[in-house]
Amino acid sequence: MTKSTGLNVGIEGLRIDFDDFTALKPTDLQIREKELFTLLGPSGCGKTTLLRCLAGFIKPTAGRVLFDGRDVSVIDPWDRGIGFVFQNYALWPTKTIARNVAYGLEMRGLSKSVIREKVAETLKLVELTGAADQYPGELSGGMQQRAALARAIIIDPPLLLFDEPLSNLDAKLRVKLRRDIRDLQTRLGLTAIYVTHDQEEALDISDRIAVMRQGEVMQVGTPREIYETPANAHVADFVGKACFIAGRVVSDGQFQLTSGTTFPATMTPETTTEAAVAAFARPEHISFTAPGAGDLAGVVTEVSYLGNLTRYLVSVEGQPIMVETRDAVGTGQQVGLKLPPLRLFNTMPTGHISQEAA
Incomplete structure (x- = not known):
């Protein structure tokens, strides 16, 4: 031919x-x-x-x-x-x-x-x-x-x-x-x-x-x-698994949870300081640390063994955060979370992590 x-x-x-x-x-x-x-x-x-x-x-x-x-x-x-x-x-x-x-x-x-x-x-x-x-x-x-x-x-x-x-x-x-x-x-x-x-x-x-x-x-x-590098929350949510953390931007590149915990995050083209409400990461880029170490602290609430990895839901200040790793952690265990560089979006998509993982 x-x-x-x-x-x-x-x-x-x-x-x-x-x-x-x-x-x-x-x-x-x-x-x-x-x-x-x-x-x-x-x-x-x-x-x-x-x-x-x-x-x-x-x-x-x-x-x-x-x-x-x-x-x-x-x-x-x-x-x-x-x-x-x-x-x-x-x-x-x-x-x-x-x-x-x-x-x-x-x-x-x-x-x-x-x-x-x-x-x-x-x-x-x-x-x-x-x-x-x-x-x-x-x-x-x-x-x-x-x-x-x-x-x-x-x-x-x-x-x-x-x-x-x-x-x-x-x-x-x-x-x-x-x-x-x-x-x-x-x-x-x-x-x-x-x-x-x-x-x-x-x-x-x-x-x-x-x-x-x-x-x-x-x-x-x-x-x-x-x-x-998804352009917005809808792309991030549709393509692959996504973890969204609710909060607000307090200054350029600083994201704050309702508790006052603050950590750095990357502004994206759609993001404005006044409107950003969600920080995004891929769950395979979040890792466990010892309790008290890392960027956030939480409790493991769900464990799903998927063969090549295990998917966890970790409750952090009432928010479910998805982690995908080969580490073995039990339900109810206290853990620290090490976050990758986060991207900020102006919207929190419907049906995000807690519903998706259920």
Whole structure:
């Protein structure tokens, strides 16, 4: 299979309304040639709406979509030359896998000999050579998704769109297939836009991630940037486990609990001294110390053994603080906590640590 040149995707002031409901607020994004770019967020955040607009299935209310600088906003889906991998595979049950995969080439009028050669090559690429004459109902979910992927890439698209492609598969198979998708995308030189609600999946395979909430892009960055330096409390809370400590900023970089205990914390771009109410850390970055040592003192209230680590809830001045470590500590034990550098946010997200860990 020939290697694609990929393409750059520009999204400029894109807004999508359904009657009186705004599914996507005005959005600007630049997706680079040959990168795997992920739209990450909970159900109803607008990520699939945006993806379907890029495919041409939904027309924008305002703004435009650019492929290598060319406005494609009003071009029909079949004229955009892109591949789309659906969540439910969308294979024809009465066609063999080979015929399913060949469909895009048949619509382009290629000769039967060329189609046979390309189908064989593509099925080999996705490790489905032996399934050419089988029907979708005879295959496992993972094999059906590989067939859907083969059908999408056989037309050599410069852009490949994925709409929650692994959500119907079991956990171990999802891990394998997401790496296969990433490896294939890299080998073929495609630009890929991938929609998922699975944070681990997004962190594992993406070059960059756009975290979305309620029709709005909250932050764009590399997986490391999104995880380690979230732009706001909503990003911090959605991507990975998060520990939030309630209090207030008493001066630039000084955070105070209701008891008067004060410790340093980093102001973030959204933070104002008057409004900051939550300090944030990842629970794996908080460590136990001997009672009386460390930055805070508390009592262990919950212990959850998870195999590779143990998750603890520690009550500190009435606040539950999550700690993830391999240390062994018992319920009711007095502990000290050593805090990492904390980030300050103006909001305390709903459903944070105590509800999440319950």
